[in-house]
Amino acid sequence: MEWTLAGLFVISALLLIVSILKSTRAAKAQHNQIDQIHISIMEEINALQSSIRNIELDQEVFMKEAGIHMSSEEKLFMREVLDLYDRKYSIDSIAEMKNVSSSTIQEMLAPYQAMKDEGRKVANEN
Incomplete structure (x- = not known):
């Protein structure tokens, strides 16, 4: 009876450790996905800001060429x-x-x- 109880306790401790390891790996994978999404959004924002800057510069060039002040x-x-x-x-x-x-x-x-x-x-x- 003591051996059975000790065995069940050891098995439950092993299952707890395995569960913690799996949840840690899943959390790391989810964190990596969030990081990748964040990076891609930041790249898109930078591209949009660059496009806006170019459009503003083009507008200024056109206005100067047209003589509009x-x-x-x-x-x-x-x-x-x-x-x-x-x-x-x-x-x-x-x-x-x-x-x-x-x-x-x-x-x-x-x-x-x-x-x-x-x-x-x-x-x-x-």
């Missing part, structure tokens, strides 16, 4: 107005949101409206 506040304002216009806000509502006159917004959007109207004309002619 705008401050960063003016660029931001223009971007916001274009975004609202692309989301189908009316010119009057954009002017009201930005606290400027409707004619100012109309002048800002004139080059972009002409391009959109020309595309519609070509599409409708066929």
